[in-house]
Amino acid sequence: MLRVRGLTKSFGSTRVVNGISFDLRPGEVLTLLGPSGCGKSTTLRLIAGLEQPDAGEVWVGGRLVASGERIMVPPEGRRIGLVFQSYAIWPHMTVMENIGYPLKARRIDRDIIAAKVAEMIRLVRLDGLGSRMPTELSGGQQQRVALARALVYEPDLLLLDEPLSNLDSALRKEMRVQLRALQSRLATTMLYVTHDQEEAMSLSSRVAVMNHGVIEQVGAPDEVYERPATRFVQGFVGRTIRLRGMIEGDAARPRVRIGTGTIAPAIESPLGPGTAVEVAMRPEDVTLQSGSEPNGNWLAGQIIEVTYYGDRLEYAIRIDGPEEQVVTVDADKRQRAARGDRIHLGVDGAGMKLWPL
Amino acid sequence: MAVVTTVSAPRGHWPRMQGALGMLVLALVALVTLAPVLVVIFGAIEADVWRETFIESAANRGALGYSFLLALRAPVAALIGFLIAWLLIRIELPGGRLIEFAMWVTFFIPLLPVTLSWILLLNPHYGLVNKALMSLPFVHSPPFDIYSVGGILWVHIVASSVPVMVVILGPAIRQLDASFEEVGRTCGSGPVAVFRQITLPILAPAILTGTLAGFIKSLEAFEVEQLLGRPAGIFVYSTRIYDLVSWEPPKFKDAMALSTFVLLVLLLIALFYQRLSRRDYATVLGRGASFGRLEIGRARWLVSAALFLVVAISLICPLFMLVFGSFMKLFGFFNIPAPYTIDHWHEVLVDPIFLRSLTNSLLLSVGAGIGGVLIYAVVAYLIVRSRLPGRGVVDLLAWLPWSIPGILLGVSVLWLILASPLLSFLYGSLASLILMMIVAQMPIGVHMMKTSVRQIAVELEHASRVCGAGPVRTFFAIVLPLIRPMLVSIFVIVFISALRDISTIIFLAGAGSQTLSLLMMQLATSSNLEASAVIGVITTAIVVVAALLARGFGLTVTAQRPSR
Numbered sequence: 001m002l003r004v005r006g007l008t009k010s011f012g013s014t015r016v017v018n019g020i021s022f023d024l025r026p027g028e029v030l031t032l033l034g035p036s037g038c039g040k041s042t043t044l045r046l047i048a049g050l051e052q053p054d055a056g057e058v059w060v061g062g063r064l065v066a067s068g069e070r071i072m073v074p075p076e077g078r079r080i081g082l083v084f085q086s087y088a089i090w091p092h093m094t095v096m097e098n099i100g101y102p103l104k105a106r107r108i109d110r111d112i113i114a115a116k117v118a119e120m121i122r123l124v125r126l127d128g129l130g131s132r133m134p135t136e137l138s139g140g141q142q143q144r145v146a147l148a149r150a151l152v153y154e155p156d157l158l159l160l161d162e163p164l165s166n167l168d169s170a171l172r173k174e175m176r177v178q179l180r181a182l183q184s185r186l187a188t189t190m191l192y193v194t195h196d197q198e199e200a201m202s203l204s205s206r207v208a209v210m211n212h213g214v215i216e217q218v219g220a221p222d223e224v225y226e227r228p229a230t231r232f233v234q235g236f237v238g239r240t241i242r243l244r245g246m247i248e249g250d251a252a253r254p255r256v257r258i259g260t261g262t263i264a265p266a267i268e269s270p271l272g273p274g275t276a277v278e279v280a281m282r283p284e285d286v287t288l289q290s291g292s293e294p295n296g297n298w299l300a301g302q303i304i305e306v307t308y309y310g311d312r313l314e315y316a317i318r319i320d321g322p323e324e325q326v327v328t329v330d331a332d333k334r335q336r337a338a339r340g341d342r343i344h345l346g347v348d349g350a351g352m353k354l355w356p357l
Numbered sequence: 358m359a360v361v362t363t364v365s366a367p368r369g370h371w372p373r374m375q376g377a378l379g380m381l382v383l384a385l386v387a388l389v390t391l392a393p394v395l396v397v398i399f400g401a402i403e404a405d406v407w408r409e410t411f412i413e414s415a416a417n418r419g420a421l422g423y424s425f426l427l428a429l430r431a432p433v434a435a436l437i438g439f440l441i442a443w444l445l446i447r448i449e450l451p452g453g454r455l456i457e458f459a460m461w462v463t464f465f466i467p468l469l470p471v472t473l474s475w476i477l478l479l480n481p482h483y484g485l486v487n488k489a490l491m492s493l494p495f496v497h498s499p500p501f502d503i504y505s506v507g508g509i510l511w512v513h514i515v516a517s518s519v520p521v522m523v524v525i526l527g528p529a530i531r532q533l534d535a536s537f538e539e540v541g542r543t544c545g546s547g548p549v550a551v552f553r554q555i556t557l558p559i560l561a562p563a564i565l566t567g568t569l570a571g572f573i574k575s576l577e578a579f580e581v582e583q584l585l586g587r588p589a590g591i592f593v594y595s596t597r598i599y600d601l602v603s604w605e606p607p608k609f610k611d612a613m614a615l616s617t618f619v620l621l622v623l624l625l626i627a628l629f630y631q632r633l634s635r636r637d638y639a640t641v642l643g644r645g646a647s648f649g650r651l652e653i654g655r656a657r658w659l660v661s662a663a664l665f666l667v668v669a670i671s672l673i674c675p676l677f678m679l680v681f682g683s684f685m686k687l688f689g690f691f692n693i694p695a696p697y698t699i700d701h702w703h704e705v706l707v708d709p710i711f712l713r714s715l716t717n718s719l720l721l722s723v724g725a726g727i728g729g730v731l732i733y734a735v736v737a738y739l740i741v742r743s744r745l746p747g748r749g750v751v752d753l754l755a756w757l758p759w760s761i762p763g764i765l766l767g768v769s770v771l772w773l774i775l776a777s778p779l780l781s782f783l784y785g786s787l788a789s790l791i792l793m794m795i796v797a798q799m800p801i802g803v804h805m806m807k808t809s810v811r812q813i814a815v816e817l818e819h820a821s822r823v824c825g826a827g828p829v830r831t832f833f834a835i836v837l838p839l840i841r842p843m844l845v846s847i848f849v850i851v852f853i854s855a856l857r858d859i860s861t862i863i864f865l866a867g868a869g870s871q872t873l874s875l876l877m878m879q880l881a882t883s884s885n886l887e888a889s890a891v892i893g894v895i896t897t898a899i900v901v902v903a904a905l906l907a908r909g910f911g912l913t914v915t916a917q918r919p920s921r
Contacts, residue, residue, distance in 0.1 A: 048539075048543055049542070049543070050539050050542070050543075052652060072652075074542065074547070074548075075539070075542035075543045076542050076543070076544070076545045076546055076547055078543070080543055081543065082539070082540055082543040084536040084539075084540060086534055086536055088534060088536035088537045088539070088540045090537060090541075090555055090558075090559060091559060092558040092559050092561070101541070101544050101546075101554075102544035102545050105541075105544050105545035105546040105550065106545050146540075149540075149544065150543075153544075153545070159543075
């Protein structure tokens with residue numbers, strides 16, 4: 001439904017989007033996830049036709065709509081729907097007029113417009129608010145008007161630019177569920193832009209993590225989380241515990257020395273002995289072992305700070321060794337240790353990644 | 358029984374002395390803003406006066422008619438100005454910044470010198486444009502006559518109304534989130550349809566308020582009508598008042614009756630304006646996260662060329678002609694042998710009257726600037742941050758002079774001075790002119806100061822109070838330094854207004870307090886257009902320098918580049 005090839009765009013001397021390519025199958029939801037300034041919004045705007053690419057191609061519904069500086073179908077000719085972060089509900093039109101606008105712009109019969117608008121209003125649960133002015137609506141309601149307006153003419157592709165980030169967290173969660181239900185009901189193809197990884201994970205069939213204008217990894221949410229392709233992806237998606245170390249032993253069975261301890265990663269690594277590496281793990285792959293006899297893969301350390309959070313505890317642990325390395329680890333409330341206590345960190349060798357420093 | 362007093366003082370409690378000082382300031386503001394209005398209304402309270410003024414005098418009715426007819430330029434200028442501002446902001450135009458800068462300079466240029474230039478170009482006898490057109494085979498009579506309704510409208514629209522609208526409407530357009538238009542495009546509308554169906558209606562309130570402001574300002578116009586209307590027998594409200602008061606003895610009653618009527622109309626419009634400007638779409642307009650500009654391809658060269666033409670007509674051509682005119686032996690006569698001379702410059706520059714007028718003008722402008730900035734700051738601070746009784750009323754009253762034409766202010770103060778011997782020391786003194794300029798510029802000054810004071814975190818002041826400083830010390834040590842950029846901006850605005858002003862001070866300036874603009878006016882009406890042009894060049898130069906300095910200090914109306 002959407003095909004992007006080598007898309008490139010510079011503003012002045014900064015290359016904001018740097019040759020990215022991806023495909024979107026009908027009915028699929030792809031999220032562009034990345035920190036602010038990574039080029040994800042610009043990518044969306046290039047696809048929408050609000051910016052002209054310097055190079056690269058955009059195909060929507062099998063039609064070439066942008067190709068470098070040669071072909072540029074204007075936004076109104078692209079059969080897309082767009083929802084902005086600011087919603088951009090026109091303040092001089094009622095809810096119904098807002099939603100009906102795309103049909104009016106296409107000179108569709110007035111009766112059909114009325115019927116379709118009524119259907120959309122029901123679908124996004126704005127019943128009874130049709131003749132309100134946007135100023136009288138709450139943020140969540142405005143958001144749904146924007147959604148209805150983008151969907152009313154059944155576009156080939158729905159583009160959403162951080163549509164939920166102006167809502168408070170409770171409402172955001174609710175809207176996320178509604179959006180998902182709506183998507184699966186209408187089978188809309190969606191390209192979703194966000195910096196919120198939780199939103200990306202829960203909404204999409206695939207996630208594309210962007211940084212500095214390039215896509216670092218595309219994959220299903222679990223794939224991106226569990227098998228991050230780059231250090232950036234691992235750091236950006238989910239929490240990470242990082243330690244510095246050095247590879248020892250032979251290449252077939254590498255071990256990593258961290259401080260005075262060593263651990264054995266259960267993964268293959270092309271990095272040879274003597275390489276300084278960063279060992280990056282997910283918090284859930286690290287367990288606390290307060291017993292005297294640790295088992296498996298472990299590191300020893302001393303608790304230097306205990307913070308109480310109500311539902312859990314957090315320990316700051318200094319790993320034994322000449323270099324000061326401190327990690328913070330969540331702990332069960334029942335497992336109460338005090339500052340100064342010695343502790344062992346059990347490490348799951350399969351969950352870790354080694355990145356050369 | 359104990360009397361319980363509740364002291365709710367989230368804005369800080371004020372010591373008695375300092376509170377009294379504040380009340381005094383508020384009372385003075387109320388006095389100087391209300392007095393002119395009351396004088397005008399009470400001066401016209403006799404029944405006979407109304408009959409004489411409106412039923413028996415065709416001249417008075419004619420003046421009112423022309424005033425309202427000429428005011429119709431406001432909506433036209435608002436639409437043109439809006440279109441130009443929109444093009445400048447939303448489209449990447451070659452030379453766009455230069456065009457915007459030129460509009461901004463035009464905004465400050467005094468009208469009288471520009472009028473002289475247009476006389477050079479469009480005078481029916483010697484106007485250059487007329488002569489050029491008459492050299493064509495099929496044109497037998499001068500096609501243009503500057504001394505006409507059309508001429509007055511033309512000068513106002515190109516030299517003032519349109520540039521003013523561009524500057525006023527710019528911020529509203531800039532505030533409009535580009536996504537409103539972008540969503541329109543993705544919904545299937547082309548750029549023209551989006552402009553017509555979305556941009557224009559969303560900004561309609563801003564355009565309407567701009568129109569109303571233009572309407573009010575056009576009813577106050579004086580010098581252009583005096584110079585161009587009088588020879589053709591076209592009088593408007595302000596020039597008619599000038600005649601009535603110049604009568605010997607002055608016909609104050611007629612002037613007051615006429616003024617009362619105009620004042621009521623203006624106040625009604627001002628009230629409507631206030632209601633309108635409060636009810637805008639600010640809540641949904643977003644944070645103005647303007648993204649990219651519109652791509653219109655080659656057409657941008659065409660648009661740019663058209664806008665450069667506007668700049669040429671409204672700024673470059675008049676300035677050029679003005680300088681020309683100042684070097685002419687006989688204003689407008691290009692065909693006589695050796696038409697150019699520096700005699701007029703020499704004549705003006707050695708004239709003691711010129712030197713005195715220059716000094717007076719600078720004293721007036723600097724005095725009004727400094728005094729105004731201080732007073733506006735105090736008043737704005739009292740309105741925003743004190744809990745003194747009556748501050749709400751004063752907030753409204755400070756807005757009042759906005760709808761009082763300069764000439765009306767002048768007449769009412771003149772009448773006050775003539776009627777009460779106690780005030781006669783004010784007549785002809787520079788101090789009284791300064792005071793009038795401060796009152797005349799109070800609305801914009803206080804309004805801008807209020808915006809600035811509101812932006813200061815109130816904690817900064819509370820911290821000062823906790824440290825032991827009273828409200829007065831806090832004001833001078835904390836508030837004033839924090840709003841310094843605004844002080845400079847307002848100083849320049851008042852400075853330029855005072856330098857340009859004619860109608861407010863024309864009745865009160867005595868021989869010793871004549872200013873440059875009054876001298877220029879006097880020379881122009883006594884047909885010494887060459888010397889008038891010389892002074893016009895000098896005044897314009899001072900204004901442009903002041904405006905450029907202000908721009909350096911951040912009085913900007915430029916487009917911030919949309920950046921990504």
